[in-house]
Amino acid sequence: MSPLNLSFLKICGITRKEDAAFACNLGVSAIGFVAFSKSNRFLSSVDVHKIISQVIKKYPKTKRVGVFVNEDFSTIIAYLKSGINVVQLHGDETVDYVCKLRKVILMEHFDAEIWQAIRLRTTKDVILSKKYSVDKYLVDSFVKGKAGGTGIRCDWDLAEFAVNALSKPVILAGGLTSKNICKAVRKVHPFGIDISPGVESSPGVKDHNLLRELISICKTNWSG
Numbered sequence: 001m002s003p004l005n006l007s008f009l010k011i012c013g014i015t016r017k018e019d020a021a022f023a024c025n026l027g028v029s030a031i032g033f034v035a036f037s038k039s040n041r042f043l044s045s046v047d048v049h050k051i052i053s054q055v056i057k058k059y060p061k062t063k064r065v066g067v068f069v070n071e072d073f074s075t076i077i078a079y080l081k082s083g084i085n086v087v088q089l090h091g092d093e094t095v096d097y098v099c100k101l102r103k104v105i106l107m108e109h110f111d112a113e114i115w116q117a118i119r120l121r122t123t124k125d126v127i128l129s130k131k132y133s134v135d136k137y138l139v140d141s142f143v144k145g146k147a148g149g150t151g152i153r154c155d156w157d158l159a160e161f162a163v164n165a166l167s168k169p170v171i172l173a174g175g176l177t178s179k180n181i182c183k184a185v186r187k188v189h190p191f192g193i194d195i196s197p198g199v200e201s202s203p204g205v206k207d208h209n210l211l212r213e214l215i216s217i218c219k220t221n222w223s224g
Contacts, residue, residue: 007029007191007192008029008030008169008171008191008192008193009028009029009030009192009193009195009215009218010028010029010030010031010032010063010065010171010192010193010194010195011023011028011030011031011032011195011196011199011206011211012031012032012034012065012067012173012194012195012196013032013034013041013196013197013200013203013204014031014032014033014043014051014204014206015041015043015047015204015205016204016205016206017050017051017054017055019205019206019208019211020051020055020056021055022206022208022211023206023211024055024056024058024059024062026211026212026215027215027219028062028215029062029063029192030062030063030064030065030086031056031062031063031064031065032065032066032067032088032194032196033048033051033064033065033066033067033079033084034067035048035066035067035068035071035075035076035079036067036068036069036071036090038069040203040204041196041203041204045075045078045079045081045082046082048066048079048082048083048084049081049082049083052064052082052083052084053083056083057083063085063086063113064083064084064085064086065084065086065087065088065115066079066080066084066086066087066088067088067090068087068088068089068090068091069089069090069091070091070092070093071091073100073101073104076101076104077104077108077110080105080108080110080112084112085110085111085112085113086112086113086114086115087101087105087112087113087114087115088115088116088117088138089101089114089115089116089117089134090117090138090140093116095131095132095133098114098116098132098133098134099133101114102114102133113135113136114133114134114135115134115135115136115137115138115171116129116132116134116136116137116138117137117138117139117140117173118137118138118139118140118162119140119141119142119143120139120140120141120142120154120155120158120159120162121142121158122158123158123161123165125142125158126139126158126161126162126165126166127165129162129166130165130166130167134168135168135169136168136169136170136171136191137162137166137168137169137170137171138170138171138172138173138194139154139158139159139162139170139171139172139173139174139190140154140173140174140194141153141154141155141173141174141175142154152174152175153174153175153176153180154172154173154174154175156184156187156188159172159174159188159190160187160188160189163188163189163190163191169191169192170190170191171190171191171192171193171194172184172185172188172190172192172193172194173193173194173195173196175197175198176193176194176195176198177195177198177199177210177214178198178210178213178214178217181193181195181214181217181218182217182221193218195214198210198214199211199214
């Protein structure tokens with residue numbers, strides 16, 4: 001069987017220093033922190049700073065992602081000051097919001113990427129996202145009333161459509177585990193993958209055995 005054409009692995013929903021250290025030691029591409037206060041994986045900018053300064057600063061190539069849902073710019077800036085260098089938008093942010101956010105980030109002299117999450121329902125969701133001026137896209141499952149982190153598998157046919165339709169790299173999220181990761185990547189052909197519940201023993205608590213198994217599978221099979 002052909003190797004996985006994959007070069008990026010993000011572990012999201014980190015809430016504990018020991019989980020961040022374990023993931024970084026295994027060589028993940030990015031660590032994600034949820035800045036949405038209604039999430040059971042929420043982490044304040046102060047706690048994010050502690051994890052970044054004590055753990056992730058030792059891994060300068062590891063992306064540090066803050067996940068936001070319809071957040072005000074001042075809060076995003078607070079997280080940028082804590083050490084994140086990617087702003088992942090996971091709400092109903094408009095094209096105008098993204099343009100203004102980009103200007104605010106530049107004015108504050110941060111070197112940060114902006115990613116736009118698309119909760120897939122139809123191809124229309126993908127087409128509309130073309131208007132956003134972002135660095136990467138993330139495709140996830142649509143669950144009414146939930147912003148993400150549900151563990152529900154997204155529609156891989158729509159995800160594949162997004163990969164082919166969008167001009168920027170696409171990261172696949174939504175219900176990924178060690179059991180389906182190879183099948184998902186070979187179907188969708190994403191730039192990378194994003195996993196949170198699929199390597200947890202409970203929300204925000206990573207299972208190190210599951211994490212090790214998943215990364216071993218990826219590294220054994222991928223060509224990126």
